[in-house]
Amino acid sequence: MPMDSFNKKALAFMEKTKRSPGFICRKIWKVGRDDPRRAIHALKVGFSLTLVSLLYLMEPLFKGVGQNAIWAVMTVVVVLEFTAGATLCKGLNRGFGTLLAASLAFIFEFIAREYGKVFRAVFIGASIFLIGTSTTFLRFFPKIKKNYDYGVVIFLLTFNLITVSSYRVDDILKLAKGRTYMIGIGSGICILMSLFIFPNWSGEDLHNNTITKIEGLAKSIEACVTEYFNVEEPNSDIDETMEDPIYENYKAVLDSKSTDETLALHASWEPRHSVHCHKFPCQQYVKLGGVLRHFGYGVVALHGSLQTEIRTPISIRLLFKDPCIRLASEVTKALMELSGSIRNRRQCSPENITEQIHQALQDLDTALKSQPRLFLGTNSPYNTPKMLAMLTTTAKQKFEHHLSNMNTDSSSERKPKGVSDQTEKRVLRPTLSKLAITSLEFSEALPIAAFVALLVELVARLDFVIEEVEKLGRVACFKEFKHAGDVV
Amino acid sequence: MPMDSFNKKALAFMEKTKRSPGFICRKIWKVGRDDPRRAIHALKVGFSLTLVSLLYLMEPLFKGVGQNAIWAVMTVVVVLEFTAGATLCKGLNRGFGTLLAASLAFIFEFIAREYGKVFRAVFIGASIFLIGTSTTFLRFFPKIKKNYDYGVVIFLLTFNLITVSSYRVDDILKLAKGRTYMIGIGSGICILMSLFIFPNWSGEDLHNNTITKIEGLAKSIEACVTEYFNVEEPNSDIDETMEDPIYENYKAVLDSKSTDETLALHASWEPRHSVHCHKFPCQQYVKLGGVLRHFGYGVVALHGSLQTEIRTPISIRLLFKDPCIRLASEVTKALMELSGSIRNRRQCSPENITEQIHQALQDLDTALKSQPRLFLGTNSPYNTPKMLAMLTTTAKQKFEHHLSNMNTDSSSERKPKGVSDQTEKRVLRPTLSKLAITSLEFSEALPIAAFVALLVELVARLDFVIEEVEKLGRVACFKEFKHAGDVV
Numbered sequence: 003m004p005m006d007s008f009n010k011k012a013l014a015f016m017e018k019t020k021r022s023p024g025f026i027c028r029k030i031w032k033v034g035r036d037d038p039r040r041a042i043h044a045l046k047v048g049f050s051l052t053l054v055s056l057l058y059l060m061e062p063l064f065k066g067v068g069q070n071a072i073w074a075v076m077t078v079v080v081v082l083e084f085t086a087g088a089t090l091c092k093g094l095n096r097g098f099g100t101l102l103a104a105s106l107a108f109i110f111e112f113i114a115r116e117y118g119k120v121f122r123a124v125f126i127g128a129s130i131f132l133i134g135t136s137t138t139f140l141r142f143f144p145k146i147k148k149n150y151d152y153g154v155v156i157f158l159l160t161f162n163l164i165t166v167s168s169y170r171v172d173d174i175l176k177l178a179k180g181r182t183y184m185i186g187i188g189s190g191i192c193i194l195m196s197l198f199i200f201p202n203w204s205g206e207d208l209h210n211n212t213i214t215k216i217e218g219l220a221k222s223i224e225a226c227v228t229e230y231f232n233v234e235e236p237n238s239d240i241d242e243t244m245e246d247p248i249y250e251n252y253k254a255v256l257d258s259k260s261t262d263e264t265l266a267l268h269a270s271w272e273p274r275h276s277v278h279c280h281k282f283p284c285q286q287y288v289k290l291g292g293v294l295r296h297f298g299y300g301v302v303a304l305h306g307s308l309q310t311e312i313r314t315p316i317s318i319r320l321l322f323k324d325p326c327i328r329l330a331s332e333v334t335k336a337l338m339e340l341s342g343s344i345r346n347r348r349q350c351s352p353e354n355i356t357e358q359i360h361q362a363l364q365d366l367d368t369a370l371k372s373q374p375r376l377f378l379g380t381n382s383p384y385n386t387p388k389m390l391a392m393l394t395t396t397a398k399q400k401f402e403h404h405l406s407n408m409n410t411d412s413s414s415e416r417k418p419k420g421v422s423d424q425t426e427k428r429v430l431r432p433t434l435s436k437l438a439i440t441s442l443e444f445s446e447a448l449p450i451a452a453f454v455a456l457l458v459e460l461v462a463r464l465d466f467v468i469e470e471v472e473k474l475g476r477v478a479c480f481k482e483f484k485h486a487g488d489v490v
Numbered sequence: 491m492p493m494d495s496f497n498k499k500a501l502a503f504m505e506k507t508k509r510s511p512g513f514i515c516r517k518i519w520k521v522g523r524d525d526p527r528r529a530i531h532a533l534k535v536g537f538s539l540t541l542v543s544l545l546y547l548m549e550p551l552f553k554g555v556g557q558n559a560i561w562a563v564m565t566v567v568v569v570l571e572f573t574a575g576a577t578l579c580k581g582l583n584r585g586f587g588t589l590l591a592a593s594l595a596f597i598f599e600f601i602a603r604e605y606g607k608v609f610r611a612v613f614i615g616a617s618i619f620l621i622g623t624s625t626t627f628l629r630f631f632p633k634i635k636k637n638y639d640y641g642v643v644i645f646l647l648t649f650n651l652i653t654v655s656s657y658r659v660d661d662i663l664k665l666a667k668g669r670t671y672m673i674g675i676g677s678g679i680c681i682l683m684s685l686f687i688f689p690n691w692s693g694e695d696l697h698n699n700t701i702t703k704i705e706g707l708a709k710s711i712e713a714c715v716t717e718y719f720n721v722e723e724p725n726s727d728i729d730e731t732m733e734d735p736i737y738e739n740y741k742a743v744l745d746s747k748s749t750d751e752t753l754a755l756h757a758s759w760e761p762r763h764s765v766h767c768h769k770f771p772c773q774q775y776v777k778l779g780g781v782l783r784h785f786g787y788g789v790v791a792l793h794g795s796l797q798t799e800i801r802t803p804i805s806i807r808l809l810f811k812d813p814c815i816r817l818a819s820e821v822t823k824a825l826m827e828l829s830g831s832i833r834n835r836r837q838c839s840p841e842n843i844t845e846q847i848h849q850a851l852q853d854l855d856t857a858l859k860s861q862p863r864l865f866l867g868t869n870s871p872y873n874t875p876k877m878l879a880m881l882t883t884t885a886k887q888k889f890e891h892h893l894s895n896m897n898t899d900s901s902s903e904r905k906p907k908g909v910s911d912q913t914e915k916r917v918l919r920p921t922l923s924k925l926a927i928t929s930l931e932f933s934e935a936l937p938i939a940a941f942v943a944l945l946v947e948l949v950a951r952l953d954f955v956i957e958e959v960e961k962l963g964r965v966a967c968f969k970e971f972k973h974a975g976d977v978v
Contacts, residue, residue, distance in 0.1 A: 029631070030627075033627075033630050033631055034627070037630075040627065040630045041627065043626065044622075044623045044624070044626040044627035044630075045623055047622050047623065047626040048618075048619040048620070048621075048622035048623030048626070049619065050622075051618050051619065051622040051650060052615050052616075052618050052619040052622070055614070055615060055618050055650065055653075055654050056615070058654045058655075058657060058658065059611040059614060059615060059654075059657060060611075064658070069658070071654070072651060072654065072655065075650050075651065075654055076647060076651070079643065079646050079647045079650060080643070080647070123547040123548075126543070126547060127540050127543060127544070127547060130536075130539050130540050130543050131536040131537065131539065131540040132536070133536075134532075134535050134536035134538075134539040134540070135532045135533055135535065135536030136532070138531065138532040138535040138536070139518075139521075139522070139528060139529065139532035142521050142525075142528045142532075143517070143521055155567065155568070158567050159564060159567045159568070162539060162543065162563050162567060163560060163563065163564070165543075166543050166546045166547075166559075166560065166563060167546075167560065169546060169547060170546065170552070170557070256744075256783075256787075257745075257747045257748070259745045260745070260748045295744075299744075299787050299790040299791065299794070300791070300794065302787040302790075302791070303787065303788070303790070303791030303794070303944070306787070306788065306791070306947055306951075307943075307947075449943055451939030451940060451943065452939060452940040452942075452943030452944065452947075454940075455795075455937055455939065455940030456791070456940065459794055459795075459940075463794075
């Protein structure tokens with residue numbers, strides 16, 4: 003019998019191995035197809051490395067440079083990054099770090115030179131301790147951490163290498179010179195590759211990310227409102243949220259802070275690559291990203307009202323379906339217009355964008371005012387008998403449901419404590435608050451009010467987005483807005 | 491006159507330089523005081539570097555190791571990180587990367603050895619291109635990028651160094667062996683320093699961060715509710731939000747994703763350092779972090795209703811002050827209880843936590859039901875005359891205010907376009923939508939409903955937090971919950 007199970011396992015394993023090449027191929031294909039620039043970048047790195055190793059492999063070149071050629075290889079491996087900005091940021095950090103460290107090391111060497119061997123050893127040891135400690139502490143300053151962390155590490159590394167070597171090698175200056183040349187050659191190849199051969203710009207990435215984010219928000223809002231007024235009952239499981247298409251659309255916005263800042267940092271090292279503007283306004287993109295996040299939190303709240311435990315009956319929801327959907331579609335249209343204006347690098351016209359929204363707001367207001375009985379409690383004489391009956395039935399059903407659940411729960415509490423009990427309780431318990439909430443009667447009136455208020459709140463936040471996009475248009479010298487058929 | 495201004499500038503500059511040492515000192519002091527472990531870490535790095543450079547500086551040691559000692563220095567600079575987990579992660583990545591690369595390089599060397607010089611050069615060039623390209627492409631796979639990025643870079647670096655060197659150096663094996671010893675010594679010192687001398691654990695950081703985040707959320711909720719029912723009119727400027735104490739408290743939660751994941755990644759490399767549990771449950775902390783972020787978005791929405799343009803008059807708000815504040819303080823208490831249970835590493839009791847909340851919910855429900863006239867439009871006969879009068883007056887005032895502003899705005903639009911006009915418009919325009927919103931009458935009833943709904947929604951989300959904290963308590967083998975005076 004164990005032999006059998008072993009056989010089975012072996013078979014399953016073989017099956018898996020047979021399939022895995024296909025799986026790996028598909029995976030590789032997917033990573034490459036998602037962004038073909040990745041494959042190009044990989045080829046660029048391979049090509050640069052081969053180029054730089056020619057220094058070693060070709061006899062006449064090697065005679066010129068000798069063993070130091072290894073430093074050119076090292077530089078290419080470490081410095082050549084995906085985008086031009088990242089390469090420049092790393093390369094320049096490395097360059098300045100090395101230069102500073104070398105200067106400092108030579109000053110120390112100059113001081114120590116006069117004295118005996120023992121004093122020199124002590125002096126070198128002390129300076130390594132001092133520089134090591136202070137440099138490491140420097141890396142904790144947020145500004146330095148953010149912009150120059152790599153440079154500081156290279157500074158420390160180079161300083162130590164030179165100081166320590168100088169104790170044993172006599173002509174340290176010649177050694178340093180040879181290495182510096184090689185690092186120069188390596189850096190040169192990196193810059194050539196990243197700036198001139200199929201360059202990827204961090205600035206472009208930031209620009210495109212911003213567009214994607216705005217469009218994602220637009221899609222989320224539309225989907226949220228459509229689903230809210232959908233007649234079918236939606237699910238309210240938190241784990242499902244993670245796979246939710248609405249969530250997929252706005253999640254990139256929520257966690258965009260670090261990506262945005264890194265891209266902006268790298269973009270700030272890039273030379274101008276557009277004829278339109280003298281400088282890429284990366285800080286404005288970061289600011290716009292912040293406002294978009296703020297807007298995104300509003301969308302999360304809106305999305306939350308889809309998943310909430312307290313629900314307005316669909317018949318009441320339907321009363322506000324049309325004005326709400328209209329308002330949402332106007333907001334969506336406005337966002338699409340904004341993303342289009344960024345995509346086409348032209349300025350937007352806030353008046354055109356907001357006019358329709360204000361009309362939609364007015365309609366919603368009218369719809370709300372025409373239904374005053376909505377916001378009454380169940381004890382109000384204003385309810386139509388039908389609605390009153392419906393409300394009572396729902397409340398009753400829920401209360402009974404609640405009660406029966408409470409019983410199950412309290413009986414489980416009376417059991418002696420143990421692991422199996424704990425897991426059981428865990429399955430039952432999360433529904434406790436939910437039931438407590440659903441059984442309350444106020445629930446019926448609140449959610450639609452909250453939903454409308456959140457929608458209106460989004461309009462208010464949209465203003466900040468429009469403002470920042472407008473500012474971006476000015477700072478980035480986008481095309482002027484033209485009134486006629488220019489609007490996409 | 492220009493001389494005068496020059497003098498002034500020089501004076502100002504001198505003034506600045508005089509003050510700057512003090513400023514720098516204060517800055518250094520602040521960075522150190524914020525987290526004294528930073529200073530300790532800096533001293534540790536300095537000490538390790540000095541220790542490792544003794545290999546070079548002391549005659550008997552140097553005789554044993556020779557020039558290769560430089561690799562030990564390099565290893566210490568690059569590998570020794572702030573927390574034990576980060577050091578281990580980097581060190582092991584470096585170690586495995588180096589070993590793999592060395593093995594592969596020797597296989598290639600073994601194949602190429604048989605042939606002539608030219609073939610060898612071509613073979614080496616081709617293998618460098620191939621390995622360079624494929625390794626770089628590998629770095630784009632999200633899983634590898636997240637866990638092994640550094641190892642892959644080191645693999646590429648080492649492979650190139652060995653392959654290229656092997657072409658010129660005859661006894662490459664001896665060279666590699668010498669360097670490997672040195673890297674071993676360097677790594678040994680790093681591990682010793684980070685694991686045994688004042689160790690900082692990523693796991694501890696993750697644990698403490700989680701506590702801080704929960705407490706921050708608790709404070710935010712309390713502050714939000716207090717401010718909402720505050721009689722004074724709060725400001726509603728978005729730039730102010732950034733400095734807002736409420737915002738300060740929850741902002742750490744919102745952008746915590748990347749920090750959490752990095753800490754968890756590093757923590758997963760750490761050996762167990764507690765007697766209680768066999769493994770640090772870092773993934774559960776990440777999951778709890780996700781739920782806390784989800785909860786945090788709810789707090790953002792609540793905070794948003796403080797800053798919204800549509801306001802319920804304070805007299806109406808005051809009607810719900812007590813039950814709302816009670817519910818909020820119960821939620822706050824629950825969060826504090828949860829953070830306390832994590833801090834003291836004991837399991838929590840969900841029943842104790844949620845019982846009071848349900849009572850508070852019931853009270854809020856009663857309060858809402860006792861004020862049915864609240865949710866009426868202005869045309870309902872249910873309003874007390876006084877409230878009706880108040881509402882009409884407010885609406886009128888707002889409408890007039892709105893009208894006068896609309897006029898200013900449209901007159902500015904009629905001006906010819908130009909830069910100065912644009913800036914002027916920018917100042918006026920953001921208020922457009924705000925006014926459109928405030929002038930609508932439905933506004934009066936909505937916001938308090940939205941506020942209450944959001945508060946109730948928070949209670950629903952609190953359940954997920956409790957569930958995850960409970961799971962954490964079980965997975966991390968926290969102390970059992972005791973019923974008597976154990977509750978903090």
